[in-house]
Amino acid sequence: MKTTLEHIIILFSGDSGDGMQLTGTQFSDTSARMGNDIATFPDYPSEIRAPSGSVFGVSGFQVHIGAREIYTPGDQPDVLVAMNPAALKVKLPLLKKGATIIINDDAFDRSGFKKAGYEVSSLEAIGELKNFKLIHAPITSQTERALEAIDLDNKSKRRCKNFYALGLCYFIFSRDPNLTKAWIREKFEGKDALVNANIAALEAGYHFGETIEASISIYQIPEAPLEKGTYRQINGNTGIAWGLMQAAEASGLDLFIGSYPITPATDILQELSKHAGFGVRTFQAEDEIAAICAAIGASFSGALAVTTTSGPGLALKSEALNLAVMLELPLVVINVQRGGPSTGLPTKTEQADLLQVFYGRNGESPVIVLAASRPGDTFAMAFEAARLSLQHMTPVVLLSDGFIANGSEPWRIPDLREEYHHIPIHLAQASEEDFKPYNRNLQLVRPWAIPGTEGMQHRIGGLEKDFETGDVSYDPENQEKMVEVRAKKVSMVASNIPEQQVEGKTHGQLLVISWGGTYGAVRTAVKRLQVQGHEISLVHLTYLNPFPKNLGPLIANFKQVLIPELNKGQLLRIINAQFHCEAKGYHKVQGLPFTISELITAFEKELKLVEYAKQ
């Protein structure tokens, strides 16, 4: 009998060489195509290739699938696929109590336990396992057997074992294996042996499921009520790359990216480097400073210019970013946050670059700041960053993080002609009699006169300039005026962005304010409490500087504000200073996303305090 589930979290884990990323991707692709909503998160080892079977070589891929909207890859897996003892050791502490563990028995031999650093050498000796449901499958040996007839060396055969595991999971979770079969045929086209081997392994795993059906539970997860449309999987880095490309198309400009590789931002550069055919010029610079400087240079000559990086790289770019603020040229800076400070935990996630983005430059130097919330909104946010930068002639920093960058979700492909069709740019009019480079319009935006345009030659630079003429000026009052005008220009962007939406009532006891990649977890936690009848609402910010106009009034509508962040209270400091309020923070700096349950606990505690204070 099949049990129907609302949602389930499955974690595939094994050695780096075991193909777990592929297995996870196939599982989630198939699920998405079957109409589930999904969210996924890969967790690579930080070594390129760790010794096989060791705990730091464990590679994991978590998939959350549901019959309703899914916002996070999930806290605690319901099912673990453990290809070897190291995977079991590393992932066991994460599982939900009572979870199911699919064990590749063949790998749990004496040497396997030893490589994983286990002191014991049998599963029975691991006491905690009593709390879990184990499904034993001789994955490696069964795969070999299933592939006996195929003309392939043994090593290659063994490498098919991930498809065996996948087949087994397909059976258990009632997935259609045909989509993966089609994928295998396409992927290995022309290599018949590989096609046959992988399909055979997949089928063998599926059949093994049928064989043991009586002794295990089988699940199905109905379709989720998703919006109609064409969907595809997207991860955060790809979404950003494509959003920028669309912004270039919509503004009629060519895209220029100056970048220097750095985890977890490198993929954006890599993705864009494939798209010269879309007019994209990728410049891999000698360092981060050259990267942003080349982007500034390209912006000067009329490109939609972008630079991408992560925290340490942003630190290096700060002097040049400040120049861009002074020049008032469009520039999009993408910062994909990772664990800090310094080199920190480069492959982990964190939200601790916010203050750096706000304040990490000498002098008074305001920039527009946006943040993406999930893989599925990166396309839109990258487009938005470019739009605001072009319309307001000033740098925009878009924050993402390692969690968003590598996570992926099904994404409804928008109709670009409707939603993302046109960004008007602020080109100087050739007709202007007496062209002045810093002659502002009502939004305080200066005109963009691009080299090659006749009659508009002008000089710009990092020294303070005269409000009227744009020439260098050392005049004291002019400086004050210019500092103010740059600040005001950025604050006026508030009229060009949507009002802040509230999830829940617009007033009440507790307002949770979040930003960035914590959205899924925070939203889920808030919704659960709302369902329980608590007076809790959520404001998830995507516009951080300037804030939406209605943020101040919203804050005033609540008894208490709580700001959960993956840092030690950075948005908290900004909100408290700006709105003179006494918001509290909830913080975690472990390189890991929030779990829903810890947030619920924190919110409940805060709700109680508010209740208590009322009495």
Place this chain on the structure above:
Amino acid sequence: MKTTLEHIIILFSGDSGDGMQLTGTQFSDTSARMGNDIATFPDYPSEIRAPSGSVFGVSGFQVHIGAREIYTPGDQPDVLVAMNPAALKVKLPLLKKGATIIINDDAFDRSGFKKAGYEVSSLEAIGELKNFKLIHAPITSQTERALEAIDLDNKSKRRCKNFYALGLCYFIFSRDPNLTKAWIREKFEGKDALVNANIAALEAGYHFGETIEASISIYQIPEAPLEKGTYRQINGNTGIAWGLMQAAEASGLDLFIGSYPITPATDILQELSKHAGFGVRTFQAEDEIAAICAAIGASFSGALAVTTTSGPGLALKSEALNLAVMLELPLVVINVQRGGPSTGLPTKTEQADLLQVFYGRNGESPVIVLAASRPGDTFAMAFEAARLSLQHMTPVVLLSDGFIANGSEPWRIPDLREEYHHIPIHLAQASEEDFKPYNRNLQLVRPWAIPGTEGMQHRIGGLEKDFETGDVSYDPENQEKMVEVRAKKVSMVASNIPEQQVEGKTHGQLLVISWGGTYGAVRTAVKRLQVQGHEISLVHLTYLNPFPKNLGPLIANFKQVLIPELNKGQLLRIINAQFHCEAKGYHKVQGLPFTISELITAFEKELKLVEYAKQ
């Protein structure tokens, strides 16, 4: 008859080539030696050599002398020496109403007016001059005449005219010309013609004063009640250089400075480059990044390591500063602030790097932050920066600014054996059995094990490290612990710094909180209002992170807090966020210091509002 004055402000101004800096320095030196307190501020043109007689070639030197303690070079000069029309044009707007102007008549010819960009070509045509007392002196021609007998070319003779002007001022302000004569003899030793010429010019000017005595006012300024001791003039940059040298001596370490020239910090490097004999190693690096990195490397091998810079340079150093935070090595960073953002107004002053210093790094990265207040406290503050860095094994940023850096004051030379004699350092004990580089003491400070020390080899780095062993660690909980421990270590510095002093009552209506180079002006303004009976007190912060322990309670004792800053409210944001208060700001970003009068106006206004709110 001589009028006795409490204090007076004199501004010497002329062309870059007119020797005004020298004249001003002599005048202030003589005054200091005569027992006055003084404060001075030079104002160079931003061009190296502007066209002679032009307004952007004007060089000024302001001296404030008094029979009481002097805290600032003063707002509005009482006396202007104008060597040419350009000087008059630039400086006239700054003068106090009714001020005296000493005019070098010879330079006010048609060509002089023209070079200055005056439309008129005679003094009479300048209407505003009616409000001032003019003393006409044919300085150039009289100097030539006085030097007729001396065997020197005409150009050299004309260059003595600044001593003529100085002589005249000495007469008017009853200064003893002999000190300057002695100086001239020493300076030009062996060049008799020059000695004679300059002395002759000085005397001629003095005698000219006697000649016109009947028609002008003569002043005397009695001695100020200064603390007993040996005094010298000191400017902010020199004070910092010497304070660092003393810290090296007091800690038994050699001083290493890695730096890259940048206005207005370059002088510190230049000063230190003279002192190899004190064990100082000056490394002029290829850029700011190399400068701080070399300092980190030197710190690793056991130096008292320093890097000096200004805003744009600090931006470049941020990634490496973050490394020093992670390494937990001593490092002193001196940031002499200038007008921003970007290249901004490099020769002007500002306080707008505070937020950059606090937050300009990726991740959670706390540093100790101090600020100097006046040229006379730079020695002490530089010593203090080094002390805290060595005792707490973490970077300290000391903020100064262009105003402090170039300003000078008489400074009582401290008895180094008493006040600055010893900084204990936290060397690893050779006896330690099982040396661990991150084994902290009760202040959470790790031991310093210097290469060359047997048995203590260890590796440090920018990746997160295990709390126990110091080895690289990717453990989530360990990261949180380390982020917290670094923050706590810095906050514990509060126990190793003095409590905050209050100037005035410790509670009342209005608390003014200031920091950095605005001290003189703010203090003077507050004192004046206190004398008038207002309930206003001053907290001038020199320790900015962590704040002194009693700051929070102090703030709570006042109805209102007002924070004047030469930025758009940077300390204000920090104080409001940290103490959940609603302090107000008073801001100016003009590259200029506050004037006392504008502060008084602002404080009075605020006092009235507080009064009003009470009713």
Place this chain on the structure above:
Amino acid sequence: MQSNSEKLSAKDFATDQAIRWCPGCGDYAILNSVKKVLSTLGKRKEDVVFISGIGCSSRFPYYVDTYGMHSIHGRAVAIATGTKVHNPLLSVWAITGDGDGLAIGGNHFIHALRRNININILIFNNEIYGLTKGQYSPTSQLGQRTKTSPLGTIEKPFDPAMLALGAGATFFARTTASDPKHLQEILLRAEAHCGTSVVEIYQNCVIFNDEAFEQFLGKENRDDHSVVLQHGKPLVFGKGLDKAVQWGHHELLVSTALDTAVIHDEQNLSLSFLLARLETVKPLGVYRCVQEAEYASNMDDGVKKESRKQVSELLHSGSTWEIE
């Protein structure tokens, strides 16, 4: 990008800004020569971009009526790279000093040369930091006393020619602000070269390093201590044309044997490198000029190879599915 409308004169390239260099500064001569050359080339103002860093020399863009940017210290070349790569049709000039270009900007300098991007880099070399008032630079002489080396420096200077050649330069020339005619010739050559052109210009800083080049270029010395390089011509010099550069044992020497004089060859890398090592005589002119693949046009070709694609195609490519 030349237009057919009437030709501009050097004066037409002047701006209304007051020039703020010290009287007597070598920068004036360079400014005049550049304006002259722009008019000779028949450049339209709008097609030319000057990008500088920070330094006395870097104020240059304010004084030329083309597009210009006075950027931040050391980054002129990096910024110019972006400007050129985005629009290869522009004539892009990076203006830098020995500090701006070779101290803080050293990395961008060597990487631009490696990539061979078609910009002109003019290094105003006065062997000192001018704007910050007299500290030693990476081209200051070993032992030179400056504000930060009161006892003389202990570091050997770069030879910009050697550094450039080591980084893969396809064009390097050395000239002097004191000889505008030669300077202009060289500027014309630099602009004609397709690839990164480095022109090192000796420029006298009258205030902080006066007469730095007297030894080679002073009126008295220049005939006997400088030699003008001309491709295919023998390296003969001296007041009486009595000296010649000779091949020694894998180094260059100076002697009076005119008929064995080295024949200059701009494509002989080894010769170019050794010319930079001559100690008593300073070669002026084009040390090296070779044609190699150029970066910006290659990038442009990549972009223009196929007809422009639309992002919507990309979004719908690969694996998609419908939800109805």
Place this chain on the structure above:
Amino acid sequence: MQSNSEKLSAKDFATDQAIRWCPGCGDYAILNSVKKVLSTLGKRKEDVVFISGIGCSSRFPYYVDTYGMHSIHGRAVAIATGTKVHNPLLSVWAITGDGDGLAIGGNHFIHALRRNININILIFNNEIYGLTKGQYSPTSQLGQRTKTSPLGTIEKPFDPAMLALGAGATFFARTTASDPKHLQEILLRAEAHCGTSVVEIYQNCVIFNDEAFEQFLGKENRDDHSVVLQHGKPLVFGKGLDKAVQWGHHELLVSTALDTAVIHDEQNLSLSFLLARLETVKPLGVYRCVQEAEYASNMDDGVKKESRKQVSELLHSGSTWEIE
């Protein structure tokens, strides 16, 4: 700084850290060789410092039981400079990769060479960014396809030897992780040299750029496509020792005329430079080694010249006055 106590073995220099390079990575061989050389030199652990940047190669210091710092990307040489200048008695090694040392760290590299600071710079050159998983580096081959150059790069690589020589290197050597014996010889030479020693080590990245050096160093090729440099010895090579490097017209050629083989001379800059330009054969060994003034010891001499002064003297020097 050698001590007289018992000599340490290579093993004594190991740490307890698990080594995290990919199986088969060239870095292992370098690690072993360095430990070996330290023991051969009789170094005391406490007198040796390894400073690295970021990259696979830069994990090196964790694995050697001396003082060490794993710093930030590109800055190893700048940090090592400070360490050495403050204490010239230490043996200081900067460990860097082709990305770390020549991309982001390029400026520190050339300036260290100019100053000639007595540190050893080991460049682990795998012609790729390893740690960030396979983007091209400044030494990747023109046209190489990598994750950021799907159609092949359009930039010519640096030759580290030419770059180093152009910057004024007093010691440059090239060797390979695949020949530990040669590698160790070279490391000994590098440490013996007083001045900045650059050792470029070809290091195979099995994951992202496998067999990058096969053309010159593969089993099949190495005899005919590499030549070992030995000072004073003719440059003869080949399976049957049948090939020799010859002087051509100011460039080097390969022929079979053994008796006119070039005699290697580590002090002949022009030869060193031309060796780096050979295309079909890769010279391994010390390209250049000359003695010049060294920075750290000169600085030290300046500091130690006179007896140490006290700050109180300074405060009371010059113009002071009494207030009573």
